[in-house]
Amino acid sequence: MSAPSQTSEIAAPAATAAQFVPALRTAAAAALVAFCLAFPIITYHAESNVNNELVLIGRWPLAFGIAAIVFAFVFLRQMARADWRIWFDRVGSIAAGGMGGALVQAAREGEGTAPPSAARVAFGRYIGPFMLGLVILFPLIALGLLGPGGSLKWINNYGVQILIYVMLGWGLNIVVGLAGLLDLGYVAFYAVGAYSYALLSTTFGLSFWICLPLAGLLAAMWGVILGFPVLRLRGDYLAIVTLAFGEIIRMVLINWVDLTNGYAGISGIPHVSFFGIPFTDDDDGFAAIFHLPYTPIYRTIFLFYLILALALLTNFVTVRLRRLPIGRAWEALREDEIACRSLGINTTTTKLTAFSLGAMFGGFAGSFFAVRQGFVSPESFTFIESATILAIVVLGGMGSQLGVAIAAAAMIGIPELMRELDWMKRIFGEDFDPTQYRMLLFGAAMVIMMIWKPRGLVSTRLPSVFLKEQKAVSGDLVKEGHG
Amino acid sequence: MDNFLQQLINGLTLGSIYGLIAIGYTMVFGIIGMVNFAHGDVFMLSAFIALILFMILTQILHLGSLPIAFVVVLVGAMALTALWNWAIERLAYRPLRGSFRLAPLISAIGMSIFLSNFVQVVQGPRNKPAPQLPNHVFNISGDVTLSVRQILIVIVTVVLLAGFWYLVKFTSLGRAQRACEQDRKMAALLGIDVDATISITFVIGAALAAVAGVMFVIYYGVVNFSDGFVPGVKAFTAAVLGGIGSLPGAVLGGLLIGLIEVFWSSYFTTDYKDVAAFMILAITLIFMPSGILGRPEVEKV
Numbered sequence: 001m002s003a004p005s006q007t008s009e010i011a012a013p014a015a016t017a018a019q020f021v022p023a024l025r026t027a028a029a030a031a032l033v034a035f036c037l038a039f040p041i042i043t044y045h046a047e048s049n050v051n052n053e054l055v056l057i058g059r060w061p062l063a064f065g066i067a068a069i070v071f072a073f074v075f076l077r078q079m080a081r082a083d084w085r086i087w088f089d090r091v092g093s094i095a096a097g098g099m100g101g102a103l104v105q106a107a108r109e110g111e112g113t114a115p116p117s118a119a120r121v122a123f124g125r126y127i128g129p130f131m132l133g134l135v136i137l138f139p140l141i142a143l144g145l146l147g148p149g150g151s152l153k154w155i156n157n158y159g160v161q162i163l164i165y166v167m168l169g170w171g172l173n174i175v176v177g178l179a180g181l182l183d184l185g186y187v188a189f190y191a192v193g194a195y196s197y198a199l200l201s202t203t204f205g206l207s208f209w210i211c212l213p214l215a216g217l218l219a220a221m222w223g224v225i226l227g228f229p230v231l232r233l234r235g236d237y238l239a240i241v242t243l244a245f246g247e248i249i250r251m252v253l254i255n256w257v258d259l260t261n262g263y264a265g266i267s268g269i270p271h272v273s274f275f276g277i278p279f280t281d282d283d284d285g286f287a288a289i290f291h292l293p294y295t296p297i298y299r300t301i302f303l304f305y306l307i308l309a310l311a312l313l314t315n316f317v318t319v320r321l322r323r324l325p326i327g328r329a330w331e332a333l334r335e336d337e338i339a340c341r342s343l344g345i346n347t348t349t350t351k352l353t354a355f356s357l358g359a360m361f362g363g364f365a366g367s368f369f370a371v372r373q374g375f376v377s378p379e380s381f382t383f384i385e386s387a388t389i390l391a392i393v394v395l396g397g398m399g400s401q402l403g404v405a406i407a408a409a410a411m412i413g414i415p416e417l418m419r420e421l422d423w424m425k426r427i428f429g430e431d432f433d434p435t436q437y438r439m440l441l442f443g444a445a446m447v448i449m450m451i452w453k454p455r456g457l458v459s460t461r462l463p464s465v466f467l468k469e470q471k472a473v474s475g476d477l478v479k480e481g482h483g
Numbered sequence: 484m485d486n487f488l489q490q491l492i493n494g495l496t497l498g499s500i501y502g503l504i505a506i507g508y509t510m511v512f513g514i515i516g517m518v519n520f521a522h523g524d525v526f527m528l529s530a531f532i533a534l535i536l537f538m539i540l541t542q543i544l545h546l547g548s549l550p551i552a553f554v555v556v557l558v559g560a561m562a563l564t565a566l567w568n569w570a571i572e573r574l575a576y577r578p579l580r581g582s583f584r585l586a587p588l589i590s591a592i593g594m595s596i597f598l599s600n601f602v603q604v605v606q607g608p609r610n611k612p613a614p615q616l617p618n619h620v621f622n623i624s625g626d627v628t629l630s631v632r633q634i635l636i637v638i639v640t641v642v643l644l645a646g647f648w649y650l651v652k653f654t655s656l657g658r659a660q661r662a663c664e665q666d667r668k669m670a671a672l673l674g675i676d677v678d679a680t681i682s683i684t685f686v687i688g689a690a691l692a693a694v695a696g697v698m699f700v701i702y703y704g705v706v707n708f709s710d711g712f713v714p715g716v717k718a719f720t721a722a723v724l725g726g727i728g729s730l731p732g733a734v735l736g737g738l739l740i741g742l743i744e745v746f747w748s749s750y751f752t753t754d755y756k757d758v759a760a761f762m763i764l765a766i767t768l769i770f771m772p773s774g775i776l777g778r779p780e781v782e783k784v
Contacts, residue, residue, distance in 0.1 A: 036566055040535040041528065042605050054611060056538050182585065229769045235584060236518045240719065241768050244761040247716070251761075255754045383712070387592045394589050440600040446593025451578045454586035 023078035031071035038063035128402055135163075135308065139301045148295040155297070157416055159304050160372065164365055165412045167311040169392040169404040171361030174318055176390065177399035178327065179354035180334025182239040185246025186389050188226070189219045189359035191253060191381035193366020198266040198376045199259070208272055212367045219363020220356040227355030231348055234337075246386055253378040265377025272371045274302055307368050314361045315401055321357075330354050331399075384439075388412075391446050397456030406457055415442055485625045490749045491742070496633045496702065498741025499640040503695035504718035505725070505733035506647070507688030513664045513728035514684050515580070520591035521571060523715015524598035525689055529564040529696030530706045531602055534613055536560060537700075541614065549616070557639075557697050561690040568689030569682055577678065595711070603708040613704045636698045643694055644734060647687070651730065660684060664728070713757060717744070720764040726777020735775060 045057045138159055142151035168190065175183045196215040200206050206214070226245045230238055253260045260266065273279065279286045279299035287294035321327040329350045333340050341347055370376050392411050396403035415438045504526050511519040536556045540546045546555075575594050579586045619631045651657035659680045662670040671677045699714075700706055721740045725732025740760060747759045773779040 033566065033570060036563065037570060039563070040539060041532055041602070044535050044539065046531075046535055046538060046606060046611055048609065048612070052612060054534075054538060054614065056535070056542055182588075229765070233768060233772065236512075236516075236588065237723075237768050237772060239588065240518060240723070241765050243716070244764045248758050248761050248765075251755065251758045255758075384596065387596065391589060391593070394585055398585075436604055437600075439596060440604055443593045443595070443597030443600060447575045447590050447597065450586050450590040450593065451575070454579060454582040 019079060023075055026078050027071045027075035030074040031067040034070040035063060035067040038066055042066070131402075131405070132312075139304050143297065143301075148297040152297050152300055155304055156300050158413055160300070160307055161416065162409050162412045163304070163307040163311050164369060164372075165389065165392060165408040166405050167307065167314050167365045167368075168362060168389045169396060169408045170311065170314040170318060170401065171358050171365065172389050172393050173358075173396075173399065173401070173404055174321075174330075174361070175354050175358035176393050177404075178318070178322065178334065179330040179351060181351060181354060182235060182390075183242045183355075183358070184239045184383075184386050184390060185226075185242035185244070185249075186358070186362055187381045187383070187386040188242075188246040188249040189223060189362030190366040190369070190385070191249055191378075192219045192222045192359075193363030194370040194376045194380070195253065195260060195266070195366075196363065197367035197370040198269050201270055201370075202266060202268060205270075208367075208371055212364060215367040216360045216363040219366065220360035223356035223359025224352055227352050227359075231351055243383065243386070246381075247383065250378050250381050253381070260378075263378065265375060265379075267375045269370055269374045269376070271374060272299065272303060272306070274298075303368075303372055307372075310364055310368060314364075317357075317361075319401065326350070326353055388442075395449055395453075395456050400456070403457045411442070411445075414445075415439075485627050486749065488624075488627045490745050492627070492629055492633060494742035494745035495738060496636050496741070497745060498738035499636055500695045500698050500702070500737075501714070501718045501721045501740050502734040502737025503640060503643075503691045503698070504714060505721040505737045506730060507692050508719050508722040509725070509727055509730060509733040510660075510684050510688050512722070514660065514667075514681055515576075515587075517576070517587045517591065518719065519685075519688075520588065520715075521575075521594040521598055522688065522692060523713075523718065524595045524602075524711035525564060525568055525571070526692040526696050526699075526714060526718075527706070527708065527711030528567060528598055528602060529560050529689070529693035530700050530710065531606060531611070531696075531708075532563050533557075533560040533693070533697040534611060534700050534706060536563075538614070557694065560693040560697055564693035564696070565686040565689045568685045568692075572682055572685040577681075595715075599708050599711055606708065608708060610705050610707045613700050613706070615704075616701070632701050636702060639694065639698070643691065647691065648730070650687075656680075656683065716764070717757075717760045720760055720767070723764060724767050724774055726774025728778070729774070729776040732774055732776035 043058065043060050043063045045059055046054045047057055049055050139151070139155050142154045142159075145151070146154065168186070172183060172186045175181050175186070193215045196218045197211045200211045200214060201208075226242070230241050233241055254262055256262075271279065274286050277284070277286050277289055279296070279302065281294050282288065285294070286292075286298055292298070322331070329340070329345050330353075332343075332345065333347060333350055337347060340350075369380070373380075388411060392407045393404055395411065396405070396407035418438050418441070504522065507522045507525075508519060511517060511522070533556050536559045537552060540552045540555060546552050571594055575590050576587055579590055621629045621631075623629055651660060659670070659675045660683070662673070662675055663677055663680045667677055670680075699710075717740055718737065721736035722733045723736070724739060725734070725736030740763070743763065744756055744760060748756045767774065
């Protein structure tokens with residue numbers, strides 16, 4: 001029942017006439033299917049006219065173009081030698097998905113069960129600290145290269161944004177990657193954290209450092225409340241119920257207007273201050289006290305280091321907990337729940353701690369989100385967010401901290417980069433707006449990444465408990481997501 | 484009493500649409516044990532295909548007869564949506580067969596995001612109003628009304644379900660499908676083409692979702708690219724409520740969800756009607772995971 005993998009077919013010597021006809025036939029069939037799929041959803045664009053009546057606008061050339069591209073691609077792929085086909089598949093996937101093929105290729109090298117070579121061991125040991133150093137220096141490098149005005153966008157849109165998702169990914173990793181509980185409603189805890197922070201700070205005027213732990217605690221409490229009823233569920237069922245809880249929380253946020261202000265959200269959340277010193281233009285502001293010229297970049301840089309610290313805290317706690325009995329119980333639970341129960345592990349408390357700890361870090365990230373935006377509304381906590389975070393965890397290799405960080409950078413950074421593609425307007429005309437393809441390509445990339453690497457970028461495991469030496473375990477030997 | 488009867492009629496109409504979508508979920512889950520997350524978006528896509536097909540017939544081919552147009556749109560939308568779902572299964576799910584369990588789910592979520600954004604890109608983000616159709620309304624006792632559309636929806640649903648039930652129960656195709664559901668490896672050893680059977684399951688599910696899509700356009704008269712998610716989740720709720728893997732269960736669950744939603748909106752508040760559906764989903768899964776007509780899952784060591 002394994003997938004029919006065309007890439008493993010026996011290599012044909014060279015393109016011959018005997019190969020030509022079947023290739024032509026396959027390509028024609030594929031083009032025909034593509035054309036039928038394009039009809040009528042692409043061939044006709046239904047548009048409202050001034051009377052709000054729909055009129056059809058024909059777009060046949062586009063459909064023919066798509067069919068021609070599919071024909072050419074399938075034909076060339078069929079004619080190519082077997083060892084080239086794999087490259088065809090890759091090129092096609094990159095063209096369709098726009099994800100970093102090189103990144104995947106690089107991660108691909110580090111696969112397998114063979115004992116790791118010395119170079120790989122060194123790589124594995126130093127890549128983490130190296131990347132951490134790079135991230136710590138990132139705002140300073142950006143500031144040095146682009147100046148305060150130019151670097152603001154890079155630090156905010158890329159640095160802070162990616163780090164929020166790294167933190168969310170690490171938080172969810174406790175639930176999904178370590179405990180093996182598939183959670184599709186993680187964004188609920190992010191929302192609880194953000195709204196707790198917003199309400200506490202706007203109603204009671206509490207400062208960031210008081211609101212942050214409170215919001216984390218509230219999120220953890222909700223983790224227990226929502227986790228308790230679903231303890232018996234496994235796998236896909238658990239995923240769907242958590243999805244339902246996530247949606248319920250969002251709908252309550254929308255409909256409970258007295259408390260949450262509905263769709264309008266809560267605005268006017270106080271900005272973050274540097275341990276009491278505000279980042280303002282005033283005489284007692286950050287810039288004046290440290291005798292610096294005032295720019296808004298200081299606040300962004302402070303936010304960057306704040307979220308970095310929070311993310312590293314998440315990572316530190318996770319890595320440490322993995323070595324404690326509770327962390328080992330999580331991983332044992334992921335591997336086999338029945339065996340766990342037979343060995344006397346309390347599965348109830350084990351699952352609940354995973355849920356509440358993951359929720360707590362989600363709550364921290366939510367507080368940070370609230371203080372960074374100064375505004376929260378239910379629109380920020382849709383199902384797409386949960387799916388994105390889960391995709392980051394799965395893509396990162398479920399349980400691999402470094403993999404999650406790389407996946408977050410790719411999943412958030414690359415769609416963000418697509419906003420920069422204004423030069424494409426020169427090729428495709430002024431109407432072409434690359435940003436509207438962001439989510440389209442995001443969805444396609446999720447599918448393609450799963451087909452390429454269902455085990456994620458870093459699928460090799462280093463067991464946390466070992467007798468003599470730590471041996472890498474291939475991800476294929478690990479089963480997770482069974483509930 | 485009048486209100487109750489009226490809501491009952493509305494609920495059954497809405498429930499028929501949910502039931503048709505729910506069959507796609509329940510069959511796919513039964514045969515490959517996967518929650519086909521993109522099914523709601525396939526339904527939305529079919530509604531768009533139906534709308535555009537109808538406009539081609541009336542605006543470009545100037546077809547005057549509405550019944551003929553209806554039949555052509557229904558058959559055309561079923562065929563084209565089935566082809567879409569076949570292609571989706573072939574490209575996004577088949578390569579992941581035998582992979583670990585989360586992979587197809589993530590792939591399906593990606594496909595769901597892809598489909599809704601694909602429709603947004605090619606057809607625009609705004610609501611598409613369907614052309615106004617004549618809709619005769621009958622007045623049964625007092626204020627209770629029954630429209631031609633509602634009769635049409637229920638009749639088409641019943642006829643198609645009967646045909647589908649025959650297909651699964653009495654044809655060799657249906658037997659192959661049920662065999663694959665029970666034990667895929669054994670079915671393969673006995674000479675059943677498992678891949679083809681799974682493909683056909685997706686094709687049938689999509690065709691029924693397309694019927695629901697056509698009904699949706701007729702009933703609501705408007706469709707949007709984001710209309711796939713919530714009906715999709717509700718239909719999945721219906722499938723779970725009826726007992727996932729059970730075909731009569733899916734229809735029963737669909738009708739129940741439709742009735743609950745309509746009565747909830749009528750007697751309580753419309754604000755929380757989606758919350759009601761999600762709560763039912765959660766409560767069913769927690770207290771009655773095998774649903775009304777489903778078989779309980781046996782835990783094997």
